[in-house]
Amino acid sequence: MPLIYARVRILQCGQEVTVGKADMADTATAARQSAIHLLDQVLGEGRLLPECLAAGALDRLDPSERARAQRLALQTLTWLERADRLLKPHLRKAPPLTVRNTLRLGAVELAQGEAGHGVVNAMVQITGAHRRHARLKGLVNAVLRKLATDAPVKWDSLPVPRLPRWLRDPLVQAWGGKAVAAMERAHAAGAPLDLTVKPGGTAPEGEMLPTGSLRLTAPGQVSALPGFELGDWWVQDAAAALPARVLAVRPGEACLDLCAAPGGKTLQLAAAGADVTALDISEARMRRVRANLDRTGLTAHLVVGDALEHRGQYDAILLDAPCSATGTIRRHPDLPHAKDGSEFGALIALQSEMLDHAIDLLGPGGRLVYCTCSLLPDEGEVQVEEALARFPDLTADRAALDLPGVEPGWITKEGGLRLRPDYWPDLGGMDGFYMACLRKAG
């Protein structure tokens, strides 16, 4: 494709490169280029996709191309190991990261049935426009031409991508190799879209799950779905909807939602009629809680602050502590690639400190639901086991877990509820989560 006329500058891998106007007119190429840039940031700089997006990585694209770039990056991260297996026989040595990511994206697109000539041309064009890597466009052309034939044929016979060792090893130790392989299949399958619907609210078509969440049949654009404008529902994974159900607040009950943003659980507590104080340290994330409350017509007192400094006394507290988020890999395939577990020690220490402080804020006879969207027992079962040992006036309320759809096999020995992505395989899975309801003596 000829490069014509006005030349514009775009950012690629932190570097400005110049491409022709004709290239930019090819918006599919612009989306691919941005997807490669996202991959560079995740795989080269250890940044999470939401961070890259918040920093404006896709702001130059129009909304549909932004969605496309994001989807391409997510798919490539989900299938990274398969893409690398396909590429390996064709590469004598590893090319620079940006070129490798260009090839990975190309391999995934080809495997998923995208037209060969379009993918090859786009990736060659993107490489040719790169100031440092232009000389490798011949390699990109040769490799992807081969994959245009190979990829669709070989793809399904390749193994399901495995988690990286830093995460796989502790998970195998906790749940066993068979369970982790099932989790990896669930990660590759991706996540359906679940809603929590207000009683009597208008909802799109979907399947009612055993625990009461609605799983959408045909998701599409969320804001265009029936009931969105009316604020009758909000997006919330079925597993994430359970902690608030376990807390089971009563109308008018004073309830504290520590670590509240973006507010899915705050909305549940407010919809149940509780007098909710929702607190989070992040002002930006609290703006999302405000927007969610406004859309749904629900109310809560919002506090921006550090959970560890909050004072008061409550009958019901929800502590959805910051965690590794390893239970959400189906929707965040960037996480295992961007992280290496080195930050988790500090998170585990913070969770335990927050748990102690939340217990202090409980009135006599009060109850606290502690939860994390983590698959690591150190952030769930172990935290609760240790809290029960530290506070003799605390007991695990097993009866609180006796809810519709909760299977007896999900209850843990210390009296918590363990959810994993490989559960409900026939229904489309769920996020990994842990929760326990702790009751203070009266």
Ligand SMILES: C[S@@+](CC[C@H](N)C(=O)[O-])C[C@H]1O[C@@H](n2cnc3c(N)ncnc32)[C@H](O)[C@@H]1O
């Ligand atoms: C797992 S998310 C909470 C999700 C939320 N409960 C929901 O259902 O939408 C954890 C939250 O903890 C907040 N956080 C982290 N450290 C905090 C602290 N020291 N005090 C209060 N909030 C904190 C983060 O800003 C983040 O929003």
